[in-house]
Amino acid sequence: MAAVQETVDRVRQIDVDQYRYGFETLIESEKAPKGLSEDTVRFISAKKNEPAWMLEWRLEAYRRWLTMTEPTWARVNYPKIDYQDLYYYSAPKPKKQLASLDEIDPEILKTYEKLGIPLREVAVLEGVVRPEGEAAPAGRRIAVDAVFDSVSVATTFKEELKKAGVIFMPISEAIREHPELVKKYLGTVVPTSDNFFATLNSAVFSDGSFVYVPPGVRCPMELSTYFRINERNTGQFERTLIIADKGSYVSYLEGCTAPQRDENQLHAAVVELVTLDDAEIKYSTVQNWYPGNSEGKGGIYNFVTKRGDCRGNNSKISWTQVETGSAITWKYPSCILRGDNSRGEFYSIAISNGHQQVDSGTKMIHLGKNTTSRIISKGIAAGVSQNTYRGLVTAHRKATGARNYTACDSLLIGDKCGAHTVPYVEAKNSSALFEHEATTSKISEDVLFYCVQRGLSQEEAVGLVVNGFVKDVLQQLPMEFAVEAQKLISISLEGSVG
Amino acid sequence: MSLLEVKDLQVRVEDREILHGLSLTVNKGEVHAIMGPNGSGKSTLSHVIAGKPGYEVTGGEILFGGEDLLAMSPDQRSAKGVFLAFQYPVEIPGVTTMTFLRTALNAQRKARGESEFLVPEFLKKAYAVAERLNIPREMLKRGVNVGFSGGEKKRNEILQMALFEPALCILDEMDSGLDIDALRVAADGVNALRSPDRAMVVITHYQRLLNYIIPDFVHVMSKGRVVKSGGKELALELEASGYAQFEDAA
Numbered sequence: 001m002a003a004v005q006e007t008v009d010r011v012r013q014i015d016v017d018q019y020r021y022g023f024e025t026l027i028e029s030e031k032a033p034k035g036l037s038e039d040t041v042r043f044i045s046a047k048k049n050e051p052a053w054m055l056e057w058r059l060e061a062y063r064r065w066l067t068m069t070e071p072t073w074a075r076v077n078y079p080k081i082d083y084q085d086l087y088y089y090s091a092p093k094p095k096k097q098l099a100s101l102d103e104i105d106p107e108i109l110k111t112y113e114k115l116g117i118p119l120r121e122v123a124v125l126e127g128v129v130r131p132e133g134e135a136a137p138a139g140r141r142i143a144v145d146a147v148f149d150s151v152s153v154a155t156t157f158k159e160e161l162k163k164a165g166v167i168f169m170p171i172s173e174a175i176r177e178h179p180e181l182v183k184k185y186l187g188t189v190v191p192t193s194d195n196f197f198a199t200l201n202s203a204v205f206s207d208g209s210f211v212y213v214p215p216g217v218r219c220p221m222e223l224s225t226y227f228r229i230n231e232r233n234t235g236q237f238e239r240t241l242i243i244a245d246k247g248s249y250v251s252y253l254e255g256c257t258a259p260q261r262d263e264n265q266l267h268a269a270v271v272e273l274v275t276l277d278d279a280e281i282k283y284s285t286v287q288n289w290y291p292g293n294s295e296g297k298g299g300i301y302n303f304v305t306k307r308g309d310c311r312g313n314n315s316k317i318s319w320t321q322v323e324t325g326s327a328i329t330w331k332y333p334s335c336i337l338r339g340d341n342s343r344g345e346f347y348s349i350a351i352s353n354g355h356q357q358v359d360s361g362t363k364m365i366h367l368g369k370n371t372t373s374r375i376i377s378k379g380i381a382a383g384v385s386q387n388t389y390r391g392l393v394t395a396h397r398k399a400t401g402a403r404n405y406t407a408c409d410s411l412l413i414g415d416k417c418g419a420h421t422v423p424y425v426e427a428k429n430s431s432a433l434f435e436h437e438a439t440t441s442k443i444s445e446d447v448l449f450y451c452v453q454r455g456l457s458q459e460e461a462v463g464l465v466v467n468g469f470v471k472d473v474l475q476q477l478p479m480e481f482a483v484e485a486q487k488l489i490s491i492s493l494e495g496s497v498g
Numbered sequence: 499m500s501l502l503e504v505k506d507l508q509v510r511v512e513d514r515e516i517l518h519g520l521s522l523t524v525n526k527g528e529v530h531a532i533m534g535p536n537g538s539g540k541s542t543l544s545h546v547i548a549g550k551p552g553y554e555v556t557g558g559e560i561l562f563g564g565e566d567l568l569a570m571s572p573d574q575r576s577a578k579g580v581f582l583a584f585q586y587p588v589e590i591p592g593v594t595t596m597t598f599l600r601t602a603l604n605a606q607r608k609a610r611g612e613s614e615f616l617v618p619e620f621l622k623k624a625y626a627v628a629e630r631l632n633i634p635r636e637m638l639k640r641g642v643n644v645g646f647s648g649g650e651k652k653r654n655e656i657l658q659m660a661l662f663e664p665a666l667c668i669l670d671e672m673d674s675g676l677d678i679d680a681l682r683v684a685a686d687g688v689n690a691l692r693s694p695d696r697a698m699v700v701i702t703h704y705q706r707l708l709n710y711i712i713p714d715f716v717h718v719m720s721k722g723r724v725v726k727s728g729g730k731e732l733a734l735e736l737e738a739s740g741y742a743q744f745e746d747a748a
Contacts, residue, residue, distance in 0.1 A: 450587065
């Protein structure tokens, strides 16, 4: 039918150049020499004034990395990365030692202002549209750690968090100030030898956030880290470590953007979460790295290892992600359900448009007794993109009473894109109960016509239908993030239908 | 000026001509019934007026309030006051009826350069209209048409009609899938919306709907043309003698 043809034509003309965060900040920066060697690792460690044990840890990872090869099992294609052609460290050149926010390079402050990230300690809820019938909440505050290229430039609300006993600081500072905690937990969820990209990260990571919530404490505000890659030819290797001690709770948000550039940039992060007995971590991501232009040129390679360890009994880890950016996404936020009665959750919206490639999903590894997990994945593919859900659910021999529920839904817009679901399900204990449901559908011309007949434009109609499709997951996000994510979803799909 | 003027309309779907020069004039305040056997082109006419993709107009024109309707996109036509009540309303999971109604009404208002409704203002209006139509509030909180019965879906169409206050309502086979009680409820809703400022085109295969929505004019379509027009008594005549007599006339 003609309508389908029109859609296809429009899809072909998709312009993902509508990326709104593609500007570049012109500041002086200090870089490590190009390329990767033991010297690079030493350079980074020295820049960070690290203790000897940390350098040793990095070098061990680096040596290990030399023996490893890049994984090829994901359904993504990209030219070989020349690891010697990258900068592994780039920091805005400090004019002097910073005593307060006022001394941060105004260009950087402006950058975060443009991105809408509050580095001043203010409530950020103005102008947020609330769902119908919901009362206005009191102005909620969010503590922010801003990571610019390789270093953290600002962390807000530090003092107030300290009063509650919560440690929230750049990991480079935590290595110096809380070595006992870092030593105890770093690399225990994602070991240095885990995989090619995680090992690389272990050798060269330069900054990221560190969170420790002491026993029985409910973190008084949302914590968030905002990652920005600015420098050309620079990889960003951040490392995040969050520990929720017994009976504590923390909600953590992560956002990311990068300038528009012709070349591909590598982002290989590692995130480790640990929950002890009765603790809970809720980790939310809105990933909006530059996706490349309409020809598929440029964009971020997002090769990330995220894993949580429900180490204690009755503990819980919940991942929520909204993935709209990156040229390539390779990412599987996972849960190791070690403690008895622990629970893992994974809620995901992955949108691919233009030439984007997404291979994302989760691993739920049931080790303890009566552990439960839930996976809700919504993939939306438009343009000529490829969108793959890859997930592993496994129950160990001793994981009596393990339960999992998985629902993977894919929505296709146009007929040049692909959606794929690759579930691995493995139960070594006969009492395990695993459920898997999957659907793939095309956005229907009849539904779109119904909406436009009622006055919506084509794009508004697609936005509405897609937002309905992902509603179950959006509801899992903290409200401020949900509103942002909803807008982002509409923007990501602009021009995807005729 | 007539509200709707369809002049010598010729329409193709792929390589087949469906309408071969159809003309129809509808004035404000009038209710027109279009009857005809399956495949006579009734639904095609309603789709072309509303701007559904997939139809190629090869000749003739449609004027709406004197303006060239065919030059407008479907959403522009909606903002101008063209409303099509669907034979099979679609389901939109995850989007509550209330959100849908507000988004749609505000989109129409915006296109007309009118101010958009704020949430509280809109809720008040929507609840009032729903109450008039005997639609429980709970229904407005469910996904658009998701899990609705046939009768509920049609009532939801009428609710939108009442809320958007269009100048022209086209009801496509409103009686399909309804039992007699549901039909009566739906027809009452439609009758309540009859007004000197509004015109209606009721498309139906069966005469029984016209016992409840009494038309001012009846047109019989066959093979892509209007073959006979008359008053409401024409419907009864058809009921008695069937469509066969028109098959040859076409």
